[in-house]
Amino acid sequence: MNARTTSESGPREMTGAEMVVQALKDNGVKHIFGYPGGAVLPIYDELFQQDDIEHILVRHEQGAGHAAEGYARSTGKPGVVLVTSGPGATNVVTALQDALMDSIPLVCITGQVPTSLIGSDAFQECDTVGITRPCTKHNWLVKDVNQLAAILHEAFHVATTGRPGPVVVDIPKDVQFGKGIYVPPQTAPRTSYQPRVQGDLDKIREAVALMASARQPIIYTGGGVINSGPEAGHLLRELVELTGFPITSTLMGLGAYPASGKNWLGMLGMHGTYEANMAMHDCDVMLCIGARFDDRITGRVNAFSPNSKKIHIDIDPSSINKNVRVDVPIIGDVGRVLEDLVRLWRATVKPDKKALYPWWEQIARWRARDSLAFKNSDDVIMPQYAIQRLYELTKDRDVFVTTEVGQHQMWAAQHYHFEKPNRWMTSGGLGTMGYGLPAALGVQIAHPDALVIDIAGDASVQMTIQEMSTAVQYEAPIKIFILNNQYMGMVRQWQQLLHGNRLSHSYTEAMPDFVLLAQAYGAHGIRCDKPADLDAAIQEMIDVKKPVIFDCRVAALANCFPMIPSGKAHNEMLLPDEATDEAVANAIDAKGRELV
Amino acid sequence: MSAHLQPTGSAYFIARETERPETHTLSVLVDNEPGVLARVIGLFSGRGYNIESLTVSETEHEQRLSRITVVTRGTPHVLEQIKHQLERLVPVHRVVDLSVRAVELGQGKPLARELALVKVAGTGEARVEALRLAEAFRAKVIDANTEHFIFEITGAVAKIEQFIAIMRPLGLVEICRTGVAAMNRGPQGM
Numbered sequence: 158m159n160a161r162t163t164s165e166s167g168p169r170e171m172t173g174a175e176m177v178v179q180a181l182k183d184n185g186v187k188h189i190f191g192y193p194g195g196a197v198l199p200i201y202d203e204l205f206q207q208d209d210i211e212h213i214l215v216r217h218e219q220g221a222g223h224a225a226e227g228y229a230r231s232t233g234k235p236g237v238v239l240v241t242s243g244p245g246a247t248n249v250v251t252a253l254q255d256a257l258m259d260s261i262p263l264v265c266i267t268g269q270v271p272t273s274l275i276g277s278d279a280f281q282e283c284d285t286v287g288i289t290r291p292c293t294k295h296n297w298l299v300k301d302v303n304q305l306a307a308i309l310h311e312a313f314h315v316a317t318t319g320r321p322g323p324v325v326v327d328i329p330k331d332v333q334f335g336k337g338i339y340v341p342p343q344t345a346p347r348t349s350y351q352p353r354v355q356g357d358l359d360k361i362r363e364a365v366a367l368m369a370s371a372r373q374p375i376i377y378t379g380g381g382v383i384n385s386g387p388e389a390g391h392l393l394r395e396l397v398e399l400t401g402f403p404i405t406s407t408l409m410g411l412g413a414y415p416a417s418g419k420n421w422l423g424m425l426g427m428h429g430t431y432e433a434n435m436a437m438h439d440c441d442v443m444l445c446i447g448a449r450f451d452d453r454i455t456g457r458v459n460a461f462s463p464n465s466k467k468i469h470i471d472i473d474p475s476s477i478n479k480n481v482r483v484d485v486p487i488i489g490d491v492g493r494v495l496e497d498l499v500r501l502w503r504a505t506v507k508p509d510k511k512a513l514y515p516w517w518e519q520i521a522r523w524r525a526r527d528s529l530a531f532k533n534s535d536d537v538i539m540p541q542y543a544i545q546r547l548y549e550l551t552k553d554r555d556v557f558v559t560t561e562v563g564q565h566q567m568w569a570a571q572h573y574h575f576e577k578p579n580r581w582m583t584s585g586g587l588g589t590m591g592y593g594l595p596a597a598l599g600v601q602i603a604h605p606d607a608l609v610i611d612i613a614g615d616a617s618v619q620m621t622i623q624e625m626s627t628a629v630q631y632e633a634p635i636k637i638f639i640l641n642n643q644y645m646g647m648v649r650q651w652q653q654l655l656h657g658n659r660l661s662h663s664y665t666e667a668m669p670d671f672v673l674l675a676q677a678y679g680a681h682g683i684r685c686d687k688p689a690d691l692d693a694a695i696q697e698m699i700d701v702k703k704p705v706i707f708d709c710r711v712a713a714l715a716n717c718f719p720m721i722p723s724g725k726a727h728n729e730m731l732l733p734d735e736a737t738d739e740a741v742a743n744a745i746d747a748k749g750r751e752l753v
Numbered sequence: 754m755s756a757h758l759q760p761t762g763s764a765y766f767i768a769r770e771t772e773r774p775e776t777h778t779l780s781v782l783v784d785n786e787p788g789v790l791a792r793v794i795g796l797f798s799g800r801g802y803n804i805e806s807l808t809v810s811e812t813e814h815e816q817r818l819s820r821i822t823v824v825t826r827g828t829p830h831v832l833e834q835i836k837h838q839l840e841r842l843v844p845v846h847r848v849v850d851l852s853v854r855a856v857e858l859g860q861g862k863p864l865a866r867e868l869a870l871v872k873v874a875g876t877g878e879a880r881v882e883a884l885r886l887a888e889a890f891r892a893k894v895i896d897a898n899t900e901h902f903i904f905e906i907t908g909a910v911a912k913i914e915q916f917i918a919i920m921r922p923l924g925l926v927e928i929c930r931t932g933v934a935a936m937n938r939g940p941q942g943m
Contacts, residue, residue: 287791290795291796291799349783349844474840
């Protein structure tokens with residue numbers, strides 16, 4: 158074979174660094190997020206000499222990882238990260254674990270010291286594949302340039318198929334310089350990796366029969382619906398319409414079913430709505446779609462939905478029966494399984510929606526408790542009110558929302574309402590403070606004309622604030638909407654609940670002036686501390702065609718309710734109007750304090 | 754309604770374990786590539802599973818497949834999770850719980866054998882006794898001088914344990930064991 162004469166797309170000789178860029182192009186990559194360093198310079202040199210792929214230079218590798226996550230979640234495409242060896246690789250570890258826990262497809266390319274120096278404690282050497290082994294779906298150290306192209310294609314395949322996740326390809330510098338034969342992507346994945354996508358029809362029939370017999374059913378959905386793609390979202394809406402079942406969702410699944418839909422109960426779990434959690438507890442049939450019975454969802458496991466038959470659709474067999482025993486497990490891609498489920502339901506079930514009336518009446522009584530209510534104020538901005546106003550003033554736009562982690566994240570989930578999937582980017586599994594700002598940057602790069610808002614807390618945002626500089630450089634007009642209460646709010650809330658209100662190190666005494674900080678970065682700063690001024694200030698934030706840091710001064714000691722306190726069941730929620738100081742102090746018993 | 758539900762203490766999953774732990778032998782067929790053993794071992798340590806014995810070697814040279822035999826202990830629920838978690842690893846082809854399969858096949862337990870090298874030093878009465886007992890256990894002498902023997906013994910784990918226990922007062926110096934190799938009885942493969 159004369160490799161040199163074959164066409165552009167066929168096998169041909171090139172350097173490892175050229176292969177990296179070619180493989181990115183062949184896998185449809187338009188943007189990558191990265192930071193150069195000694196061990197990746199050959200790849201950066203190749204990037205310099207082409208225009209097809211745009212490189213976004215971050216200020217810290219963790220930012221590159223979260224930006225790629227935001228990019229991936231908002232587009233459904235894999236996010237790509239390029240970092241150097243040693244500290245470059247270790248800095249991206251948080252984002253890799255975050256992507257692993259939330260099933261986000263990331264391809265992370267790391268430089269490595271030359272193969273001859275591996276193991277010699279060389280400058281900027283670390284055992285990248287060793288360090289990232291438990292926080293990736295799979296990883297590779299490429300020692301032969303002739304295997305590089307195939308490994309890169311396999312990396313994209315593994316990251317994006319089955320249950321998506323992050324992968325790392327570690328490329329020593331001599332492999333980047335070395336010459337070898339490039340092969341284009343081909344559809345011959347290794348035989349050991351064959352994710353199952355089609356559900357077992359017998360099990361789906363069983364599920365349909367169980368659902369048809371239900372009198373108090375509930376659909377509980379998660380991020381798997383969004384990962385499965387837009388078709389899964391359409392099918393979910395069709396299924397809800399056909400069955401008339403109430404539907405709730407995890408934090409990760411918000412937007413798969415529209416919040417304006419009449420069957421929507423709101424989010425469930427630790428800070429979910431009363432109606433969603435009570436319906437979960439009292440249901441007779443639970444249909445779990447692409448969610449994983451996480452501990453923030455179930456509350457006390459041995460009191461979790463005690464009288465229901467449970468159906469669980471998931472692409473990952475290890476999610477089945479992991480935390481909660483289910484009666485009908487269906488392993489497969491949510492979209493494919495829902496297609497069969499909807500078809501079989503249409504063919505075999507005569508829906509009797511009247512049979513569900515008593516259940517809906519019960520739900521209406523729970524809903525009447527108005528569990529998201531809060532006492533508003535004319536003097537200080539209540540954080541919930543800030544989110545409500547933000548929602549009202551932005552909902553009719555092409556809007557994407559990211560968050561950091563803490564109280565503001567829960568208030569955003571409760572009071573900002575999503576109509577479409579892929580519009581809500583938050584760190585659910587790992588709970589990474591500092592996720593939201595770089596994630597917003599990634600979203601804005603993918604959607605340059607959209608309104609991208611990071612609903613942030615004053616503590617979280619400082620963990621990755623340096624990426625404001627990136628946003629300014631790339632003219633990405635992200636809006637950082639900080640609910641500033643000067644506390645690590647959720648830490649303070651738990652200290653109040655669990656530790657006698659001894660607020661150990663949860664107050665930030667030296668807070669930066671966020672308006673001046675914005676100006677220092679070349680962004681626009683806004684401060685607001687009066688409810689009456691809030692709407693105009695939010696409007697200014699929307700109208701400014703620059704990155705904005707919005708310092709929204711909110712009530713300092715507000716707590717996030719409703720809440721399932723530690724060690725309690727779904728039907729033992731603490732509601733805002735019952736959350737007196739005494740109730741809060743006694744919400745968790747001594748044993749709970751020990752174990753949380 | 755909630756009065757009878759006594760708090761167990763945490764929103765984290767800390768349910769009291771009601772199932773009894775069992776010892777199972779798993780066969781794991783993997784691509785023989787760098788790091789594959791680290792992935793398997795890391796999964797066990799990272800998720801808090803036990804490894805009682807681990808054996809690994811390439812068994813299909815042309816396809817570059819290795820067979821890993823793991824003896825592990827856990828409740829049936831944990832054992833099921835271990836199997837699923839192993840199957841998630843990209844280079845893993847198949848995972849068979851040989852203990853579960855043996856029960857399905859009506860065989861009680863899978864066949865399991867281990868090899869041990871046992872060095873015993875001594876003279877006089879103890880030396881004669883060691884050799885006599887080794888013959889009773891069908892252990893082979895693979896090295897000796899006037900002051901020591903090295904025995905090679907193959908058999909079920911219990912037999913090796915027993916042999917070692919007997920050799921201990923007779924001048925046991927050191928032991929090396931391979932870990933368990935196991936498969937199910939009958940004509941079918943894994």
